[in-house]
Amino acid sequence: MRPRLVAGNWKMHGTRAAIETLVEELKRGIDAGVRAEVAVFPPYVYLPCVAERLAGTAIALGAQNLWSEESGAYTGEVSGSMLRDYNCRHVIVGHSERRTLMGEGDDLVGRKFARALAHGLIPILCVGETLAERQAGRTEQVVARQLGAVLDHAGIAAFRAAVVAYEPVWAIGTGRTASPEEAQAVHAFVRRCIAARDPELAKVLTILYGGSVKASNAGALFAMADIDGALVGGASLVSDEFLAICRAA
C-alpha cells in the first residue's frame, strides 16, 4: 500500500493565538484512528512556534513555499535551508494561487522543486487545470505540461522523494469538489505519465487530491484506487473537520 498523507494548508489565515489553539487541538485529536501521515503548513512567521509545539509529536511540519535559490539578495524570500532549520519535512510548490496570483510559471516551479529536494525537503507538487481548460477538454494536456516541466528540471528519479497533488483550480476554495470519478481519472493519468518513465516508481508515488475536501466527501475520494490522501485548505483550519479527514484517510 502506498503511503497516505493528509496535508493541511493554512494559507494566510490565523493569528498566533488561533494557530496555537489549532495545533493543540490537533495534537489532542491525533490518535490510533489516524494511520495516515499528517502534516500542517502554517504561514512562514508561525513556523518557529508551530515547530516547537509539534516537536516529538506524530504531526509533521511543512512550508507553503520556498525560493528557488539557496541564499542571496532575494528580499522577502525564504530558502530551503531556512525551512530545514525549523524542522520542515515538506514544502508545497506550484500551488495554483502562486501560479495565478504571483505569476509563477512552470520553469520557476521546476527550479523550486529541485531546490526543495536539494535540501532534503519533500516537495508536494501541485498540478491542475482551470475551469476553462477543463471545459475545453485540455485537462490532461495542462497536467502533462506542468508535470513535464518539473521532470525536465529534476528528472524522474527525483519523484522518489516527492508527492504530487492534483488540484483542479475550479475546486479550490469554491466548495465545488471534483467527483471521486473525475479526480480518479486525472490521478490515474498522472500515474500513467510517471509510469511512462519509471513503472516501478509510478506504483509507489503518493498522489493527493485537493479542492474543497471536507469530512463529508473525504471517504468517497479516498476510496478511489489512485487517490492517496489530500491537500486540504479551508477544512484544515477547523480541527474536528481536519481530524475527520485524517481518520478517513
Ligand code: PEP
Ligand atoms: C488548497 O488550497 O490547496 C485547497 C485545496 O483549498 P480548499 O481545500 O479550501 O479548496
